Amino acid sequence: MSGTPGGDSSREPQASLGLLDATMVGIGAMIGAGIFVLTGLAADIAGSAAILVFALNGGVTAFTAFSYAELASAIPKNGGGYAFVHEAFPAPISFVMGWTRWFTYMAAGALYALGFASNFIEFVHIYVPALPAGPVVAGGPNWTVVYALAVVAVLVALNAVSTEAAGGAETIITLVKIAILLVFVGFGLFAASLAEFRPLFPPGGSANVGVVDSLLAEPGGAFTLLPAMGLTFIAFQGYDLVATVTEEVENPRRNIPRAVFISLAATVVIYLLVVFVAIGTLGSGELAAAGETAITEAAAGFMPQLPLLGTGAALVAFGAVFSTVSALNAVVIGSSRVAFAMGRERQLPARLGRIHHRFGTPFAAVLASAVVMFVAVVVVPIQVVGNLASLFSLLGFVVVNLSVIKLRRDRPAMTRPFEVPYYPVTPVLGIVLNLLLGLFIGGRTWLLALGWLALGAGVYLLLSRRETTQAAPESDPEDD
Amino acid sequence: MNGDLRVVIVGSGRIGLQTARLLNERGHDVLIVERSPDRALATLDEYVATVIEGDATRPSILRQVGLDRADVVAAMTDTTATNLSVAMLTERHAPSTRTVIRAPPGETDEYADYADAVVCPEGAGAAAVTNTVVGSGVRTVEDLPGDLRLLELEVATQAPVAGKPLSRVSLPHGSLVVSGAAGHHVAESDTELVAGHTYLVAVESGVADEVTRLFRG
Numbered sequence: 001m002s003g004t005p006g007g008d009s010s011r012e013p014q015a016s017l018g019l020l021d022a023t024m025v026g027i028g029a030m031i032g033a034g035i036f037v038l039t040g041l042a043a044d045i046a047g048s049a050a051i052l053v054f055a056l057n058g059g060v061t062a063f064t065a066f067s068y069a070e071l072a073s074a075i076p077k078n079g080g081g082y083a084f085v086h087e088a089f090p091a092p093i094s095f096v097m098g099w100t101r102w103f104t105y106m107a108a109g110a111l112y113a114l115g116f117a118s119n120f121i122e123f124v125h126i127y128v129p130a131l132p133a134g135p136v137v138a139g140g141p142n143w144t145v146v147y148a149l150a151v152v153a154v155l156v157a158l159n160a161v162s163t164e165a166a167g168g169a170e171t172i173i174t175l176v177k178i179a180i181l182l183v184f185v186g187f188g189l190f191a192a193s194l195a196e197f198r199p200l201f202p203p204g205g206s207a208n209v210g211v212v213d214s215l216l217a218e219p220g221g222a223f224t225l226l227p228a229m230g231l232t233f234i235a236f237q238g239y240d241l242v243a244t245v246t247e248e249v250e251n252p253r254r255n256i257p258r259a260v261f262i263s264l265a266a267t268v269v270i271y272l273l274v275v276f277v278a279i280g281t282l283g284s285g286e287l288a289a290a291g292e293t294a295i296t297e298a299a300a301g302f303m304p305q306l307p308l309l310g311t312g313a314a315l316v317a318f319g320a321v322f323s324t325v326s327a328l329n330a331v332v333i334g335s336s337r338v339a340f341a342m343g344r345e346r347q348l349p350a351r352l353g354r355i356h357h358r359f360g361t362p363f364a365a366v367l368a369s370a371v372v373m374f375v376a377v378v379v380v381p382i383q384v385v386g387n388l389a390s391l392f393s394l395l396g397f398v399v400v401n402l403s404v405i406k407l408r409r410d411r412p413a414m415t416r417p418f419e420v421p422y423y424p425v426t427p428v429l430g431i432v433l434n435l436l437l438g439l440f441i442g443g444r445t446w447l448l449a450l451g452w453l454a455l456g457a458g459v460y461l462l463l464s465r466r467e468t469t470q471a472a473p474e475s476d477p478e479d480d
Numbered sequence: 481m482n483g484d485l486r487v488v489i490v491g492s493g494r495i496g497l498q499t500a501r502l503l504n505e506r507g508h509d510v511l512i513v514e515r516s517p518d519r520a521l522a523t524l525d526e527y528v529a530t531v532i533e534g535d536a537t538r539p540s541i542l543r544q545v546g547l548d549r550a551d552v553v554a555a556m557t558d559t560t561a562t563n564l565s566v567a568m569l570t571e572r573h574a575p576s577t578r579t580v581i582r583a584p585p586g587e588t589d590e591y592a593d594y595a596d597a598v599v600c601p602e603g604a605g606a607a608a609v610t611n612t613v614v615g616s617g618v619r620t621v622e623d624l625p626g627d628l629r630l631l632e633l634e635v636a637t638q639a640p641v642a643g644k645p646l647s648r649v650s651l652p653h654g655s656l657v658v659s660g661a662a663g664h665h666v667a668e669s670d671t672e673l674v675a676g677h678t679y680l681v682a683v684e685s686g687v688a689d690e691v692t693r694l695f696r697g
Contacts, residue, residue, distance in 0.1 A: 076527035077509075087530065090549075253525060344484050344507075350638070355693055357640040357649050411544040415520045415531040 017249045019258060021171055026239040026263025028174030029330055031181070032323030033108075034235025035271055037115030039278055040294030041383055043287035046228035047202035050284060051275045053228040058268035060229070060437065061236040063430030064397040065264050066420045067404040068240050069257035073418040074407075081240055081400050082338055086345065088403035088410070092460065097399045098342040099456040100392045105335035106369055107389035108234055109152065109328055110376035114385065115292045116324035117147035122296045123317035126310070141378070148377045151325065155332050156370040161359045173326050178270065180319030184299055185273045187312065191302035192280025201225075202284075226440035231383070233390035233437060235271070239263050241334075253417040292382060296320050332369065339365035346467060348459070380448070387445040394438045395449075401427040401434070484508050488545045490536040490566050491515075491557035492523040495582060495601045499556060504528035507689035511545050537565040539573075547574040554580040556601075560587070567595040627684050630658075631692070634678045639697040642675040649673065654684035655691045 042050040068081075077083035085097040121144065124131045133143050202224055242259045249255050274295065278287055282298040290297035296317045303312030340362035343353025356363035376385055404420060404427045420426050486509040489496045500510045500523075510529035513536040514520040520533040534541035536555070547553070553570045555563035563581040570579050579595040585606075588598040635642050641649045646657060647669040657667040659680040665671075673679065673695075683691045 074524070075530050076524070252527065253521075350697070354640050354697060355690065357644060357694060360650065360652055360690065410546075411532060413532045413534040413541055413544055415524050415533050417521065417524065 022259035026242040029238025029241040033112040033327035036320040043284040104392040105331045109331040112328040113148035117144040119320035188277030230441040257418040335369040336365040401430040485551040490555040496556035552578040633695040652687040
């Protein structure tokens with residue numbers, strides 16, 4: 001571009017990120033909270049087959065990853081999924097996408113906050129056994145909820161008054177998270193036993209019953225895979241964030257699709273190693289009992305004494321606390337960004353699409369997201385929160401795949417540097433598999449999800465009616 | 481106009497591409513229609529707009545930009561006939577969408593009836609060159625060399641800064657309100673940002689969209 005008089009590329013944001021950094025953005029968004037919080041919950045449903053759950057989820061996600069790569073390479077927008085769908089579909093559908101994306105982030109936030117609280121108690125108890133845990137008052141809420149609310153409040157406050165908390169040392173944070181998991185895997189591989197993987201599937205009569213599951217005579221066995229996949233799907237949410245740094249990546253046409261696939265592949269490998277060690281050392285039964293602190297519990301079984309830290313399990317517990325906080329921070333930013341984008345498109349009240357006159361942050365959008373996260377933390381049990389986050393994540397992925405198909409039909413001439421291979425088989429398979437997993441998520445979750453969608457429909461109708469009644473008298477006085 | 485616009489630019493030569501860059505910088509949605517396949521790819525690499533490859537005077541191509549959703553269509557090719565066809569196609573298929581077309585020097589009046597606005601980039605460029613040649617420090621508001629932009633911003637009624645004195649507003653680093661209301665005075669900390677008034681604001685390109693949003697809502 002240097003030869004073109006109009007193209008002074010010097011003032012563009014420096015294309016400073018290489019393939020590695022872009023990949024780290026994707027890995028950083030996925031790895032961490034999900035694996036710490038969800039491994040135990042997956043073992044509760046699918047037993048030792050939890051390892052298959054993570055492997056198959058990685059496979060299902062790959063189909064949608066192709067769609068993300070095509071859209072991200074053709075549509076240079078930072079909004080991720082919502083921006084793509086807004087490009088492809090008329091207002092009502094992009095509203096549904098934004099509305100569900102927003103909720104996905106907030107439900108994930110609630111999940112990570114609760115996961116943080118449990119692991120925080122584990123971690124602090126290693127050094128300070130006096131930290132209060134259990135019910136605050138007899139029969140009342142647990143201290144877990146109190147700690148979860150506290151961490152949400154702190155991160156929301158930080159993000160409401162400063163945009164600095166957002167950026168920064170993302171690559172280093174990701175490397176720390178990966179390093180802690182690899183230490184866990186490194187020691188654990190010696191302690192793991194294949195005997196823990198027999199039987200692979202749990203016996204029939206599993207407690208968790210999905211919409212389709214309840215129609216089957218004998219839930220259990222290999223059928224437990226699908227509901228467990230539905231629950232843990234949220235752990236693969238995040239590679240789409242690679243698209244948010246497109247402007248800063250060198251040679252994005254080539255590197256963005258690569259970063260999407262490499263980050264997904266690396267994440268799947270790390271997940272499988274961690275889950276293998278967790279099941280191989282502790283066994284699926286005890287993992288299930290440990291719930292959202294499963295990885296920390298497993299580490300307590302085999303980690304050696306380390307200098308300074310005392311027990312090596314403290315390192316893993318710290319990893320869990322650290323990962324959940326960084327993931328929570330990412331979803332606080334993510335959710336407010338979606339609400340902000342929707343506010344700017346007038347799909348949510350315009351107030352949410354304004355930046356604060358003093359702090360320069362999307363203040364109203366952050367606060368609105370915080371309120372929903374608070375409610376989810378207090379009211380909804382952790383497994384339902386996980387299910388909700390996964391369900392909306394699945395539905396969002398369905399719409400992303402639909403966007404690829406819709407844009408291929410509506411805009412055949414659009415420049416697409418990366419094209420989904422084997423179109424239309426790949427996006428159609430993505431849609432079918434995502435829907436299939438969604439159907440195996442419990443009926444109560446669907447009810448909550450439908451409730452949120454109904455609320456959204458109300459908001460949408462109210463807003464569009466107000467737009468039309470206001471548009472007539474206003475009719476652009478500044479136009480002339 | 482308030483908020484972010486959805487703008488279709490036809491032609492990504494020097495004028496079209498630079499327009500797309502500036503619009504994108506301020507947070508607007510940009511789609512570009514470009515006829516040459518090579519230039520379409522090069523334009524996409526700029527990461528300022530989605531690109532449709534094809535001849536915009538063909539309805540089957542122009543339809544792909546979603547005319548009814550666009551706020552403005554700006555035909556910026558160096559061929560007046562192309563620009564004119566695009567404006568008329570837009571007028572026919574989406575009458576409420578604003579049209580801006582490019583015309584050569586001296587011909588802008590001639591096409592005034594066929595688009596909502598006619599611009600002559602060569603004229604504006606020549607004005608900037610003239611300023612530089614004369615060298616007395618006078619600059620057109622739109623064209624500054626380097627990273628700085630001088631914007632004339634009108635405070636919208638519902639904008640975040642509306643009705644607040646400068647002391648209570650913290651603008652991003654790299655921006656400065658230069659003139660007070662009506663442009664008669666240099667702004668001071670007690671200068672109030674009155675809705676409906678226009679202010680001269682110097683901004684670095686990186687914060688142009690944030691400042692625009694603070695002033696425009």
